[in-house]
Amino acid sequence: MAELWLVCEGEPGSVDVALLKTILTDVLAAEIVVEPACGSRPDLAARYLEASVRGKAVHVFDRA
Secondary structure (H helix, E strand, C coil), X not given: CCCEEEEECCCCCCHHHHHHHHHHHXXXXXXXXXXXXXXXXXXXXXXXXXXXXXXXXXXXXXXX
């Protein structure tokens, strides 16, 4: 099975990462890994994950 990621803007211990992990794993029971971009552009981090690990990644911008 392919790896699936959701890349967000936050840091590893941030509220947005914790909230997304809770929603995806506990509420939806989805096998999606929440990956923090740690200040980098989430779109670039998602493309890097797809290219290097051969999975599917999407990104979220929660502010303009």
